[in-house]
Each structure stands twice: as C-alpha cells, then as structure tokens.
Amino acid sequence: MSTARSDGLAASINATLSDLLEQEPGLLLLGEDIGRLGGVFRVTRGLQERFGKERVRDTLLAESSIIGQAVGMAMSGLVPVCEIQFDGFSYPAVNQLVTQAARIGVRWNGQVSPSLVVRVPTGGGFRGVEHHSESNEALFARVPGISVACPSTGEDADQILRYAVTLGAPVVMYEPIRLYWRKAGPPRDPAPATSPTAARIARRGTDLTVVTYGAIIHEVLRAAHELSPDVDVEVVDLRWVAPLDMDTILRSLSRTGRLLIVHEGSRDLGVGAEIAASVVERDVGSLRGPVRRLAPDRRVYPPADFEQQYLIGVQEIKNEVLVMTG
Template identity: 80%
Template sequence: MSTVRSAGLAEAINATLTDLLEEDPRLLLLGEDIGRLGGVFRVTRGLRERFGEHRVRDALLAESTIVGQAVGMALSGLVPVCEIQFDGFTYPAVNQLVTQAARIGGRWNGQVSPSLVVRIPTAGGFRGIEHHSESNEALFARVPGISVACPSTGEDAAQILRYAVTLGSPVVMYEPIRLYWRRDTPARDPEPARSPTAARIVRRGTDLTVATFGAITLEVLEAAHALAPEVDVEVVDLRWVAPLDMDTVLRSVARTGRLLVVHEGSKDVGIGAEIAASVAERGFDALRGPVHRLAPERRAKPPADFESDYMIGVQEIKDEVLVMTK
C-alpha cells in the first residue's frame, strides 16, 4: 500500500487558527487550558504568546460556560472558536448549543447571524479512558441550525475551519484525536471537493462504494488498497455529516451499485442509518444488493484494554466488502 506524508491534523489546525487570528481582529479562542498549556493535545500551542491572553482565553472547567460565553460573544459581533477537551465532556454544553446557539438566528427573525465554532477532539485509538474516546457526532447532526464537520486530513480541517468562521451560524468540528500527530497516511486521489461542504471521493472504484468520515477513513482506504485489484472499492469521505452531501454518495452508488457505510460512532440511530435511508429513498434502482452498515454496536466505549474489541478495524472492513461483493 502506498502512503503519503503530510502535516498532521493538529499542525494544520494550529496554522489555520494563527492565520485567522491575524486576519480578523474579532476572532478569539476560548477553552480549558488552551492558553498557557496549549490545550491537552497542544493544538493551540504558542498562540497565547503570540496573540495575548485576551484573544486566547483559558476558561473555567465548565463546558456550559465555555459555549454560553461564546453565544454572547457571537451576538456582540465577535467570532469565538471554542475547544472542548474531549467529546465525552460535551454533554454539559448541549443546552447552550441546542437551545441557544442553534436557535438564536431564528429567535431574532434572521436579524442576527452569529458565527460560532466549537472544536471537539473525538474518537478512539489512543487508549483513552472513560469519556475520552466517544464519537457523538450524530448527537448534533440532527439538530436544525447546527452544522457538523468531521475532517480526516489537515487540509480538510483547514478548509472547514476557514469556512466555518464565515457561516454565520454554529458549527461543531469533530477532530479525530488519533490523527492529530499522524503524518503517514494511505494515498488518496487528489480530486478536490466541489464546495466547502461537499464530500470528497478519495478513491475511485467500480465494484462498491464505501461512505465514511473522520479517522476511520484511513482504515477504509487501507482496506480498499489491500483488496485491489480483486475488488475495486470507491471511497467517499463525507467530511460533513450535517449537511450530508447525499448527491455525491448517490452518484457514486449509481456507478458501483453497492453501498457500505462505515463509521466509529455506534450503529443505532447513527449517520449510517440516515445515509442508508436516503439511498433507499433516492437511489434504490441503482442498488444491486442491500445497503450495509459497519459500526460498533450500541454500548458505552470500553476501557482501553478492550478498545480493540469495540472499534472497527481494517480486517472487519475487508471482510464486509467481500461479503457484499461475493
């Protein structure tokens, strides 16, 4: 399998935040330990020294106050970019995101368009303990008024972040922890996305489409490369799960006739279920067989020593593809 070497996710996000802070005096960062420490994963390292404590602000250990402050800042014309330390710590901020941030524009009859970004380290693969390895993107993907992005490369993270701060509505960006400092990744086609919120076809194929997003995109690509030329797999990196770019998925399914959806969050009532339902409604005639979903069963993320029994790996993806194409 060929690999490419590129900047890690953390490095790309840090560089993008640096540019955004320089370009827009309204933009500021807010989160637990993001200033003096540079964040748990050092994504904001060096930014406080460069831009000062008023623009790179260490917050209280209370996620509700982080997002609550950010909503007020956005209403006053600032552009806050928040960091939540881990996905599992997001729950205390759900009220502020769902009942406040997502509805402010409508509550003011469209007279205000507050820009607000919430960055969330997410997913497993780094031996995190309880609450540190969750994948809760589906929680916000179903909320009207909130956009949800899940990049798998530093390049996509940078593009998403630049777009998010201009959107005029809240964006939650899930950042795969195990990709923060990873540089060697499976080769992918360089074809650009059609728009800032569009999916990207990262491997062309003819036998089966795999739709995926986030860190597990790398496992999908590794499996696809390993199966070639016996099975020619097309891989669609969704990049965003709200809005979902179903047009790209449907065009791919029209070419291959088969669809497998792979994601790291639990299977029940997840992103895969929504994609499967949409393809059944809009692309049924193109299918040569049923849509399959590959994701962990509905249970809490286990302790680190049992993580491998929970997470979907390359072998499971290969086995599922072979079952669907035999």
C-alpha cells in the same frame, strides 16, 4: 488564501487558527488550558504567546460556561472558536448549543447571524479513559441550526475552519484524536472537494462504494488497497455529517451499485442509518444489493485494554466488502 496541508491534523489546525487570528480582529479562542498549555493535545500551542490572553482565553473547567460566553460574544459580532477537551465532555454544553446557539437566528428573525465554532477532539484508538474516546457526532447532527464537520486531513480541516467562521451559524468540528499527529496514511485521490461542504472521493473504484468519515477512513483506505485489484472499492470521505452531501454519495452509487457505510460512532440511530434511508428514498434503483452498515454495537465505550474489540478494523472492513461483492 488557504493552501493544502499534508502535515498532521494538529499542526494544520494550529496554523489555520494562527492565520485566522492574524486576519480577523474579531476572532478569539476559548477553552480549558488552551492558552497556558496549548490545550490538552497542544493544538493551540504558542497562540496565546503570539496573540495575547484576550484573544486566546483560558476558561473555567465548565463546558456550559465556555459555550455560554461564546453565544454572547457571537451575538455581539465577535467570532469565538471554542475547544471542548473531549467529545465526552460536550454533554454539559448541550443546553447552550441546542437551546441557544442553534436557535438564535430564528429567534431574532434573521436579524442576528452569529458565527460560532466548537472544536471537539473525538474518537478512540489512543487508550483513553472513560468519556475520552466517544464519537457522539450524531447527537448534534440531528439538531436543526447546527452544522457538524469531521475532517480527516489537514487540508480539509483548513478549508472547513475557514468556511465555518464565516457561516453565521454554529458549527461543531470533530477532530479525530488519533489523526492529530499522523502525517502519512494510505494514498488518496488528490482531487479536492467541489465546495467547502461537499464530500470528496478519496479513492476511485467501480465495484462498491464505501462512505465514511473521520479517523476510520485510514482503515477503509487500507482495506480498499489490500483488496485491489480483485475488488475495486470507491471511498467517499463525507467531511460533513450535517449537512450530508447525498449528491456525491448517489453519484458514486450510480457507478458501483453497492453501498457500505462505515463509522466509529455506534451503529444504531447513527449517521449510517440516515444515509441508508436517504439512498432508499432517492435512488433505490441503483442498488445491486442491500445497503449495509459497519459500526460498533450500541454500548458504552470500553476501558482501554478492550478498545480494539470495540473499534472497527481493516479485516472487518475487508470481510464485509467481500460478503457484499462475492
């Protein structure tokens, strides 16, 4: 049975994968150096020693090959869990994910339901070099047949992984790099999500709803606590960007009347735009002001020395909230 985890994201994912390998004989891990080294971030450290090289497999340095193998394994009834070293390295695997993994169920008229999970370290804030700090979750979120998750706590990563390996369809799980080793953060509402794919209310409030996900939720929560009690901010942690839990967002909006969407991926044509459009289509009457988005401009992620000029910080979030509630 899944238990709540308060340790860092990396330790939680390692513990969950170990448990799944123990429980599910058909589950195996694939990725570059995930066995010998435990992966670039050591998330799978010790698993090859415990479960052997057949179940924790070091692969070629070729992302298309990793996903290609996994598609075949999944169609054969196995449950592959792949690791891509950084989200910027996922592009060579797009063809296998989009034209193969996402379409197999339809192509076989529902006779095949392959479970396939792709774990992807994501996001900036750790002084990575080119292709190491991107946030490209919107790329896969718009593809029919692919589900996309982005946990921000060890507890959520545990629940999402356990659900993903049973789904019978591909899941891409983005893991915020700067949360891998962070064991503490701003206080959160302890109430769990109502279902494996539901968003969760990380902070209750009455004046404005902030919808967010991934590592930046720490900055959002800090901003909310610093603004209190003058402005009472409710924070919704999406956990999944495909499917989007619009029901939780709309319930929150009905209480607050104002909506700000904050994410680390670029602003244009992103997750925030989809949420804003859905709110206007489904419940524009609840709005007491325009929906606003706070995200980086549409540009290439900069070198490490300039990444703080790209990322959204606590003060920017506070300023945006004050503009909306002033």
